[in-house]
Amino acid sequence: MRSLVVAYSLSGNTKKVANVIAAGLNADSEEIRYRIQRGAFMNGLRIFWDIATGRAGDVEAAAKDPASYDLIVLGGPIWSWKPCGPVLGWLDANASRCRQLAFFCTMGGNGAERSFDMMAKRCGKTPVATLAATEREVREDAFGAKVDQFLLTLRSASDAQRF
Numbered sequence: 001m002r003s004l005v006v007a008y009s010l011s012g013n014t015k016k017v018a019n020v021i022a023a024g025l026n027a028d029s030e031e032i033r034y035r036i037q038r039g040a041f042m043n044g045l046r047i048f049w050d051i052a053t054g055r056a057g058d059v060e061a062a063a064k065d066p067a068s069y070d071l072i073v074l075g076g077p078i079w080s081w082k083p084c085g086p087v088l089g090w091l092d093a094n095a096s097r098c099r100q101l102a103f104f105c106t107m108g109g110n111g112a113e114r115s116f117d118m119m120a121k122r123c124g125k126t127p128v129a130t131l132a133a134t135e136r137e138v139r140e141d142a143f144g145a146k147v148d149q150f151l152l153t154l155r156s157a158s159d160a161q162r163f
């Protein structure tokens, strides 16, 4: 199974989880980045605006072609009980080229299920597996069991579908 872990992380929590998932899957990795068109101040305002409105972020084009992978594992933080803007932006631009998707997120504690539902509806694809880790679990390195379960589900799906 050829896998790509794609993630946005503002303050590092999601990146930490993404790295562990990528190592477990022996996957390639890619960070989602905002397309920076103006100065840092305007860019900061735009992030704030995305958070306030829940809109999809204007992100850089994918460097790695999702169509050349069997599985895309997509993650980001929860913002205001919704998927963060950059994850929505990446999904809008690339979901049609993803064969199979799995979702993960980090959060203070609320909004994961709602966000996974929103992501699935937005792209019209059901995720093979989902994982939600809290800030506390990330801080205390206590998300290993969740990752193990997530990887197990992905591998079973892979066996069943012969990725």
Ligand SMILES: Cc1cc2nc3c(=O)[nH]c(=O)nc-3n(C[C@H](O)[C@H](O)[C@H](O)COP(=O)(O)O)c2cc1C
Residues within 6 Å of the ligand: 008, 009, 010, 011, 012, 013, 014, 015, 051, 076, 077, 078, 079, 080, 081, 082, 106, 107, 108, 109, 110, 111, 134, 135
């Ligand atoms: C603007 C903003 C809104 C947030 N909204 C939520 C929320 O609705 N529910 C929640 O559980 N956590 C919320 N959080 C917490 C983040 O989801 C959490 O800190 C996450 O781990 C950050 O990931 P990152 O370090 O990869 O950016 C919010 C954080 C920010 C900055």
